[in-house]
Amino acid sequence: MDSFRNQPNLPIDVLKKQVKAKWNVDAHEDNVGSCLILMVERPMPEVPCRFQRLYVSFAAMKTGFLQGCRPVIGVDACFSKGRYKGQLMTAVGRDANNSMYPLSIVGLVPSLEQVCPTAEHRTCVRHLYANFRSAGHKGLLLKDLLWTAASSYTQTDFHYAMEEMKKVSEPAYDYLAKNDPSTWCRGCFNTMAKSDLVHNNCVECFNSWILKYRQLTIMSMLEGIRNKLMRRYVRKRELIAAMEDGSLGPKIMAKLEKEEDGASHCWCTYAGEGIFKVECEGKRVAVSVEGRTCGCRKWDVTGIPCSHAISAILYHGGNPIDYLSD
Numbered sequence: 001m002d003s004f005r006n007q008p009n010l011p012i013d014v015l016k017k018q019v020k021a022k023w024n025v026d027a028h029e030d031n032v033g034s035c036l037i038l039m040v041e042r043p044m045p046e047v048p049c050r051f052q053r054l055y056v057s058f059a060a061m062k063t064g065f066l067q068g069c070r071p072v073i074g075v076d077a078c079f080s081k082g083r084y085k086g087q088l089m090t091a092v093g094r095d096a097n098n099s100m101y102p103l104s105i106v107g108l109v110p111s112l113e114q115v116c117p118t119a120e121h122r123t124c125v126r127h128l129y130a131n132f133r134s135a136g137h138k139g140l141l142l143k144d145l146l147w148t149a150a151s152s153y154t155q156t157d158f159h160y161a162m163e164e165m166k167k168v169s170e171p172a173y174d175y176l177a178k179n180d181p182s183t184w185c186r187g188c189f190n191t192m193a194k195s196d197l198v199h200n201n202c203v204e205c206f207n208s209w210i211l212k213y214r215q216l217t218i219m220s221m222l223e224g225i226r227n228k229l230m231r232r233y234v235r236k237r238e239l240i241a242a243m244e245d246g247s248l249g250p251k252i253m254a255k256l257e258k259e260e261d262g263a264s265h266c267w268c269t270y271a272g273e274g275i276f277k278v279e280c281e282g283k284r285v286a287v288s289v290e291g292r293t294c295g296c297r298k299w300d301v302t303g304i305p306c307s308h309a310i311s312a313i314l315y316h317g318g319n320p321i322d323y324l325s326d
């Protein structure tokens, strides 16, 4: 294998012949750019190789992620359930419709801190809550306050929820305060990813989606997952082909419609220099239509105009759809 690595410009035909001669395997040119890393252990030359780990990512999946997904990756591990015990680790992105987009189907994902040192890291709040509860902080009120804090789009609302928690249980507050809010509170997320995800449901969905393959042997499991992914991509491609140019994914459309309903409760006033003052249900925020920002930060974090923004956009004579993030 090292001899191939040392000759990255080896012509394809020569490579195919050498692979065939060495391993009696027919190499194909499909999905060029795909990545497969296999690690085996062989403590002594006379014993057969023993599987250690494997990483697979198809070029088409990587291209699709770069071209059509949000810059967000969920990573999680689950156990294989069959005779051969092991862990199955998955990286799942989010497509333009906020649906799951599997990125690397099996493998040991390198430490994200090493690969993406500048990337924002988020903690799954469902896991955070499970640990919080296991630490003895139980009850519906504490659960609601934790989720309210995590779901707050501004740091003001986050601190308000945390102060409420302090009044209910100081140990619960102290436990949560030890966790850096930039990893689990929407109010602290950067606005580049245009995603307000606070949980890792997509990866867990994927893990249960492939449940029946997790009890198979490694090769059968890989083949089963590959086929299932292939069928999913075909279905998605047909769905997209049937859509009109420029139309939105149904999940994004539903979110926008919900915000449009909320805009009917907003009262908008032009405050000069492209800024609008919007009052809604007792709250007052500033919206900059051209700056695509709202004081509630929901538009900034999600990329979907919030009800305040829609109120200002309509006042401005615009169409909310034109103000969705690309």
Ligand SMILES: [Zn+2]
Pocket (backbone or CB within 6 Å): 285, 294, 295, 296, 297, 298, 299, 306, 307, 308, 309
């Ligand atoms: Zn807003």
